[in-house]
Amino acid sequence: MDPLDALRAVVGGQHVLTGADAEPSLTDWRERYSGQALAVVRPGSTEEVAAVVRLCAQHSIPIVPQGGNTGLCGGATPDQSGAALVLSLLRLNAVRSMDLDNDTMEVEAGCVLQAIQQTARDAGRLFPLSLAAEGSCTIGGNLATNAGGTQVLRYGNMRELALGLEVVTPQGEIWHGLRGLRKDNTGYDLRDLYIGSEGTLGIITAATLKLFPLPVAQCTALLALGSMGDAVAMLTQARHSLGAALTGFELMAGDCLADVVRCFPQQRLPFEGESSHWPWYALLELSDSESEAHARERFEVVIGAAIESGLVQDAVIAESVAQSKALWHLRESIPLAEKESGKSIKHDVSIPVSRMDEFVTGTNAALKKAFPGIRHVIFGHLGDGNLHYNVARGPSLSEAELLGCQYDVYELVHDCVHAVGGSISAEHGVGQLKRDVLPRYKDPVELALMHRIKAALDPDGLMNPGKVLTSD
Numbered sequence: 001m002d003p004l005d006a007l008r009a010v011v012g013g014q015h016v017l018t019g020a021d022a023e024p025s026l027t028d029w030r031e032r033y034s035g036q037a038l039a040v041v042r043p044g045s046t047e048e049v050a051a052v053v054r055l056c057a058q059h060s061i062p063i064v065p066q067g068g069n070t071g072l073c074g075g076a077t078p079d080q081s082g083a084a085l086v087l088s089l090l091r092l093n094a095v096r097s098m099d100l101d102n103d104t105m106e107v108e109a110g111c112v113l114q115a116i117q118q119t120a121r122d123a124g125r126l127f128p129l130s131l132a133a134e135g136s137c138t139i140g141g142n143l144a145t146n147a148g149g150t151q152v153l154r155y156g157n158m159r160e161l162a163l164g165l166e167v168v169t170p171q172g173e174i175w176h177g178l179r180g181l182r183k184d185n186t187g188y189d190l191r192d193l194y195i196g197s198e199g200t201l202g203i204i205t206a207a208t209l210k211l212f213p214l215p216v217a218q219c220t221a222l223l224a225l226g227s228m229g230d231a232v233a234m235l236t237q238a239r240h241s242l243g244a245a246l247t248g249f250e251l252m253a254g255d256c257l258a259d260v261v262r263c264f265p266q267q268r269l270p271f272e273g274e275s276s277h278w279p280w281y282a283l284l285e286l287s288d289s290e291s292e293a294h295a296r297e298r299f300e301v302v303i304g305a306a307i308e309s310g311l312v313q314d315a316v317i318a319e320s321v322a323q324s325k326a327l328w329h330l331r332e333s334i335p336l337a338e339k340e341s342g343k344s345i346k347h348d349v350s351i352p353v354s355r356m357d358e359f360v361t362g363t364n365a366a367l368k369k370a371f372p373g374i375r376h377v378i379f380g381h382l383g384d385g386n387l388h389y390n391v392a393r394g395p396s397l398s399e400a401e402l403l404g405c406q407y408d409v410y411e412l413v414h415d416c417v418h419a420v421g422g423s424i425s426a427e428h429g430v431g432q433l434k435r436d437v438l439p440r441y442k443d444p445v446e447l448a449l450m451h452r453i454k455a456a457l458d459p460d461g462l463m464n465p466g467k468v469l470t471s472d
Helices: 003-011 019-025 046-059 113-122 139-144 190-194 228-245 254-263 273-277 292-309 321-332 334-340 353-370 399-404 406-419 444-457
Strands: 039-041 063-066 085-088 095-099 104-108 162-168 174-177 203-210 217-225 246-253 280-288 314-317 348-350 374-381 386-393
Touching: 003 039, 003 046, 019 039, 019 085, 046 063, 046 085, 046 162, 046 174, 046 203, 063 139, 095 113, 104 113, 104 139, 113 139, 139 203, 162 190, 174 190, 217 228, 217 292, 217 321, 228 246, 228 280, 228 292, 228 353, 246 254, 246 321, 254 280, 254 334, 254 374, 280 292, 280 321, 292 314, 321 334, 334 374, 348 406, 353 374, 353 386, 353 406, 386 399, 386 406, 399 406
Parallel strands: 039 085, 063 085
Antiparallel strands: 095 104, 104 203, 162 174, 162 203, 217 280, 217 314, 246 280, 246 374, 348 386, 374 386
16 A cells, blocks of 8 residues: 555545645744655544554654644754655644642643643643743643753753653554653653654653642842843842742843844833843742742842842832733743844853853854854843853844854854853754754764664664764
8 A cells, every 4th residue: 555545544634734735844933944745644643643653664754753843953844855754743732631639740742832831720730831932832842852941940841840751662662651750760761861852762642741839929020230240140149049939030131122122112121221221131030939928028138139239230020910921021022033133043052050151251252253243142041051142143244144154153152162061952952953063062972872772762763864863
């Protein structure tokens, strides 16, 4: 039987898409990568996923798993050969169960992150992963890239937020690993192996997620800062004073917020005069288990002391939920303003917080010297050392001129990251974008071990080929 006919028999003809119907799944969100596919297949259950994988193994058809297609490194986009099958998990979108005494929920890979957050909230619980793309990204993609977001400082990334997985192996077997246990010391931790593997070792079809108590109150503040050094010092002070109650510490360059206000005039900085022109801003969030008054009092004490010492130049504490949302909306609009302003050269890097000032100051100077006319678009999750260190064009550069030097910019920035003991990927993954440069920065023994694991679990190389690891 023809492979496409066999696939139609498994999932139904309407769920095997070809031609124009398949096109939306063939280009990534940033429109950086575009490919071709034999078909886009949309199974409706884990058993159907396993049957599709067995058929692909039988016919040596490569598989590219895909969720919400919001990735930034081309990890869910097929190549130009047209030989691969894109396996969409969007129909696997059920919340299978909740165990409130155990503070867990079992969800399928195609569940949209925002829907999971709301389901948890409706049950009086918190699922803390929060991303700019949460309205369209899926939990399967979040797991595949070990996503982080704005609350890693308190709750950790996806490896910390998932207790168990259900996975379809490259041979079409189903690993039933959906245990809701905090302790399970019975061998190798396969869960952590599959999380962050970007679909190159198997297909995550479901997960058991951790839930947390809903905070009684949350306070948000926007701080104006004179330097990166002041931002790091403020983070240290806030962590010491607030402990686990500090759930967010987002760093934004002043230029980023200026872009937001320029692109979206309905938004504005809540400062007047000089305070709207500082080089750095930080968005802090405090979650409290007692009361709104207790949360605000703690916040005011910490921020007041920082202002008195000169560490913080000005501050605005949100007076309402609406004001808090408006402050967060400024932060969340930075990627949208960046896209509105034209293409840029993006970096998702992880830096030891203690060396953040050194990295930013040194890299900024090196880039300005090597590439006159560029400008910096820097923001990120300072609390966990994750910086979105992006390079855009100034008025004297065309977009083509900027993109013409992108690989030299990547090399300079990544070399600077490596020099301070950082990582070239913090939360976006490797995908196609960083695959070929990974050997330059990865320990050779570590890289060799990764190749051995890939060869052991996927000996035919059919799972998301061309992603994460080079073929040699």
